[in-house]
Each structure stands twice: as C-alpha cells, then as structure tokens.
Amino acid sequence: MAPRRSHKKSRNGCDQCKQRRVKCDERGPPCTNCQNREINCVYSLAAARRVKAASTTSAEASPIQSSLSPNAPPVPSGNQYHNGRAEPSPGPPPPVAPPILPLPPAVRLLEFELAHKYTTDSYKSLCGVPEDGYAWQVHIPRLAISSPFLMDGIFGLAALHIASSAKHPSEIVSYFDAALRYHTLASSPFREALNNITPANCEAVFAFAIITTVFTFSSTQIAPGGRESGTVLEDVIAIFELLQGIKGIFSVSEGWLEIGWFSSSIRIESEDVPVNNEPGTEIAFQRLMAFTDETLASASAEEYNVFKRLVHKLELCFSIFREKQDQSLVLSWLSMLDKNTVCEARRGNPLVLLLFMHWAVLMHLMEPRTWWAKGLGAGLVAELLTRFPSDPRLDEMTRWPREKVNLRPIKLLA
Numbered sequence: 001m002a003p004r005r006s007h008k009k010s011r012n013g014c015d016q017c018k019q020r021r022v023k024c025d026e027r028g029p030p031c032t033n034c035q036n037r038e039i040n041c042v043y044s045l046a047a048a049r050r051v052k053a054a055s056t057t058s059a060e061a062s063p064i065q066s067s068l069s070p071n072a073p074p075v076p077s078g079n080q081y082h083n084g085r086a087e088p089s090p091g092p093p094p095p096v097a098p099p100i101l102p103l104p105p106a107v108r109l110l111e112f113e114l115a116h117k118y119t120t121d122s123y124k125s126l127c128g129v130p131e132d133g134y135a136w137q138v139h140i141p142r143l144a145i146s147s148p149f150l151m152d153g154i155f156g157l158a159a160l161h162i163a164s165s166a167k168h169p170s171e172i173v174s175y176f177d178a179a180l181r182y183h184t185l186a187s188s189p190f191r192e193a194l195n196n197i198t199p200a201n202c203e204a205v206f207a208f209a210i211i212t213t214v215f216t217f218s219s220t221q222i223a224p225g226g227r228e229s230g231t232v233l234e235d236v237i238a239i240f241e242l243l244q245g246i247k248g249i250f251s252v253s254e255g256w257l258e259i260g261w262f263s264s265s266i267r268i269e270s271e272d273v274p275v276n277n278e279p280g281t282e283i284a285f286q287r288l289m290a291f292t293d294e295t296l297a298s299a300s301a302e303e304y305n306v307f308k309r310l311v312h313k314l315e316l317c318f319s320i321f322r323e324k325q326d327q328s329l330v331l332s333w334l335s336m337l338d339k340n341t342v343c344e345a346r347r348g349n350p351l352v353l354l355l356f357m358h359w360a361v362l363m364h365l366m367e368p369r370t371w372w373a374k375g376l377g378a379g380l381v382a383e384l385l386t387r388f389p390s391d392p393r394l395d396e397m398t399r400w401p402r403e404k405v406n407l408r409p410i411k412l413l414a
Contacts (some may be wrong), residue, residue, distance in 0.1 A: 129327030147204035156182035202253035220313035243335040
C-alpha cells in the first residue's frame with residue numbers, strides 16, 4: 001500500500017468545509033468545494049483573525065485610510081501589477097470586514113415596515129412647513145445610515161405612529177413595545193454623541209433630539225391602558241425641559257445645521273412681525289392682556305415685561321399658524337419660557353395657567369396634521385380648569401379656550 005501523502009494542517013478553511021469535515025483549498029470565498037456545490041462560502045474565523053491583525057497596525061494607517069468607511073473595499077497599497085495580476089507588497093493584510101449575518105425574518109419585516117411608514121407618513125409630523133419635507137423624508141434617513149441611534153429613533157417614532165392608529169389592543173401593545181425598545185436602544189449612543197458634537201454628527205444629534213421630543217409628547221397618550229401617573233401639565237413641562245436641551249444643541253451647532261427646524265422660532269423672536277388674527281382670537285388676547293395688566297399692577301417692571309412678551313409671542317404664533325400652518329410653532333413658543341414661569345405653573349398661579357390654557361388651543365388647532373398632539377390640547381384645558389379657584393372673572397377668561405377645544409363649561413373649585 002502506498003504511503004499516505006502528508007499535508008499541511010490548517011484551521012483557516014471555510015465554515016462549510018469544516019462542517020462537512022472535508023479539506024478546503026482556502027482559495028475563496030468561494031473555495032472550489034463550495035463553488036462546485038453552488039453554496040454560500042464564509043470564512044468567519046479567517047476574517048476575524050485578519051481583522052484582529054489589522055487592528056494591531058491601525059496606528060500605522062494613513063489619515064486617508066483611517067477615514068475610509070469600514071464597509072468600503074480595501075484599497076491596495078504599494079502593489080505591483082503584472083499582466084493583470086497583483087503581487088502584494090510586504091506588510092500586514094488590509095482589514096477585512098467580518099461577514100454580515102442576516103437578521104431574523106421577523107425583525108427584517110418589521111424594520112422594513114417601519115422604514116416605509118416613516119418615509120411615507122411619519123416624517124410629515126416633523127415638518128414645521130411643507131418646505132421641510134425633503135430634510136425629514138430624504139436627508140435625515142440618509143444620515144441615519146451612518147448614525148445607528150438616529151435610525152433606531154426613526155424606527156421608534158414610526159412604531160409609535162402605527163400604535164397610535166392601531167385598532168386591536170394586541171397591535172397597540174406590540175407596536176408600542178417595539179417603539180420603546182428602539183428608543184431605549186438609541187439612548188446610550190445618543191448620549192455619547194451629545195457629549196461630543198461635531199460638524200459630522202450635529203445634524204443627526206439635532207434630528208434625534210427633535211424626534212425624542214415628539215416621542216415623549218405622544219408616548220404617554222398612546223401607552224396601552226392609558227396614563228398611569230402624572231398629569232398633562234407635567235408632560236408639557238417635561239417637553240419644556242427637553243426643548244432647553246435642544247436649544248443647547250442648536251447654539252453649539254447653529255453654523256453647521258441645515259435642517260432649519262427653529263426658523264419659526266427665529267421669526268417669532270422678531271418684534272416687527274405683524275399680528276393678523278381672526279376677530280375671536282384678537283378679543284381673547286385683548287382680554288388676556290387686560291387681565292395681565294390688572295394682576296401684575298404691583299409687580300416689578302421686569303416681571304411684567306417678561307409676561308407681556310410671552311403673551312405677545314403666543315398671539316403672534318396664532319397669527320403665523322393662521323397664515324402658514326406651521327406646526328413647529330407650538331414647540332417654538334414653549335422653548336421661550338423661562339424656569340420661573342414653569343415653576344409658577346406648577347404652583348397653580350392663575351395667570352400662568354391661563355397662558356398655558358391659551359397655548360393649549362394652539363396645540364388643539366394642530367391636531368388634524370399632527371398625530372402626536374391628538375387630545376393633548378383639550379386634555380390640558382380640562383385639567384387646568386380643575387386648578388382654578390371659583391371666580392366669575394376666571395370663568396369668563398376660560399370661556400374662549402373651553403369653546404375652542406369643544407369642552408362644556410366646568411364649575412370651578414369653590
């Protein structure tokens with residue numbers, strides 16, 4: 001019997017040959033065996049070793065190579081080409097991305113559904129005006145390809161949107177739970193990016209912050225079983241606090257941003273914008289301003305001017321909304337509040353509660369175009385009515401907000 005031919009032991013063969021326990025020629029992927037059998041050929045162990053070897057020499061890579069996308073094909077460096085074949089020069093092999101493992105079919109199907117929902121419907125609720133559509137429908141999803149936290153934020157918002165219109169309780173629970181999972185998954189990497197805002201990530205950070213604000217607004221209203229704790233006013237105050245963070249992001253990256261979500265905020269900051277409201281709204285704000293003059297007659301000039309400015313800016317928001325249907329106004333005005341005004345709302349200051357009640361009317365007017373605001377305007381007015389003391393003047397002051405959100409008269413506290 002002829003002696004067996006010796007062969008070199010190797011652990012670098014493909015996964016398929018290892019599973020079949022046959023000799024792999026290691027020429028792939030695909031290797032000859034897999035090519036003949038017409039099956040997928042994967043070198044997971046060899047790829048992992050090459051990635052590990054490459055990582056030990058990453059400090060020697062050129063700045064250009066370091067900036068390449070990890071999914072881009074390796075670029076030959078210093079190879080000599082002869083007759084169409086490359087002879088590699090000495091040195092470590094280029095990094096090879098590990099094989100991309102497919103997601104479970106159920107996850108792929110869900111994420112395809114969520115991506116479709118966002119790009120055909122959900123994005124509209126993030127647009128202040130139609131001109132913002134390209135940014136939120138095309139530009140932001142493109143950013144999400146390289147910003148996983150933004151992608152998860154988009155998926156979470158779309159899942160919440162589907163849950164908001166679902167009819168069957170099991171569907172509501174399923175999509176609401178998916179929304180929470182995606183939002184939670186995005187939180188940690190978002191915080192890391194927030195601590196290091198750069199021109200490269202500022203738009204993704206800013207967009208995710210806006211998405212988080214909308215997510216927070218709507219999640220308590222859509223939660224299966226309804227609101228478990230807290231109040232509508234506390235939800236609004238939580239949004240105010242989120243908006244302060246967004247203003248911080250905006251101030252750091254204003255020169256880099258192209259989204260323009262705060263364009264309406266800049267507009268209402270101008271003192272020269274004319275106010276043009278319908279007669280009923282004009283009368284309501286004249287009444288609110290007269291009540292302000294009476295209530296703050298003995299207040300300091302600073303306190304009076306701060307509150308008068310808030311009343312005027314809210315009236316201006318109604319005017320701009322009447323002309324442009326700009327749904328970002330409801331958040332823009334809320335972002336202008338100071339912490340003292342918010343504290344007074346918590347204490348039950350009637351004048352501040354009246355101001356919030358008039359703002360709730362603006363939120364109510366947005367509902368036909370804004371799924372995440374449904375019920376919040378009327379809910380806030382109804383809740384604040386229970387906090388007023390019995391007073392004929394207050395009953396008259398609350399009449400316009402009650403009528404605008406279609407609430408019947410409610411007897412105030414004795």
